Amino acid sequence: MNTPPPANGSAWRRLCRSFGWARRGVVVLLRTQANARIHAVAAGCAIVAGFVLGITRGEWCAVVAAIGLVFSVEGLNTAIEFVVDLASPELHPLAEKAKDVAAGAVLLSALTAAVIGLLVFGPHLLALVQR
Numbered sequence: 001m002n003t004p005p006p007a008n009g010s011a012w013r014r015l016c017r018s019f020g021w022a023r024r025g026v027v028v029l030l031r032t033q034a035n036a037r038i039h040a041v042a043a044g045c046a047i048v049a050g051f052v053l054g055i056t057r058g059e060w061c062a063v064v065a066a067i068g069l070v071f072s073v074e075g076l077n078t079a080i081e082f083v084v085d086l087a088s089p090e091l092h093p094l095a096e097k098a099k100d101v102a103a104g105a106v107l108l109s110a111l112t113a114a115v116i117g118l119l120v121f122g123p124h125l126l127a128l129v130q131r
């Protein structure tokens, strides 16, 4: 099992190590979670659409925030799943609630991102169709 190294060294070295662990977490998220890979594809499509449709700076802010929201919540959901599986490998009503609520949070964030996508890209696509 990996044990974290002692918290010695300069503040800069500690910061670099923390970034390394966080980067490792993002890799674990993308490797183990099919949903995270689907979010990545959706985020890529939104970014390409943003460039193609020439969305404004404000619209970019909304799109980037939506992408960050979904990935952050998916990451927290995955972390909760790992911890629940560690703490309660057997079935337990509280484990069930924890996983269901975490999954519900992912659903809410994805719905929010979908609404933002509609609000941002809808008018651009409509203008394109009506041209």
Ligand SMILES: Nc1ncnc2c1ncn2[C@@H]1O[C@H](COP(=O)(O)OP(=O)(O)OP(=O)(O)O)[C@@H](O)[C@H]1O
Residues within 6 Å of the ligand: 033, 035, 081, 084, 088, 089, 090, 091, 092, 093, 095, 096, 097, 099, 100, 103
């Ligand atoms: N230890 C447990 N005790 C009780 N119910 C559980 C337990 N583990 C999972 N469940 C139930 O099964 C559902 C699915 O859990 P699972 O761990 O398979 O997540 P998942 O749907 O595979 O999530 P993801 O697709 O994000 O990996 C949970 O939402 C919960 O209702």
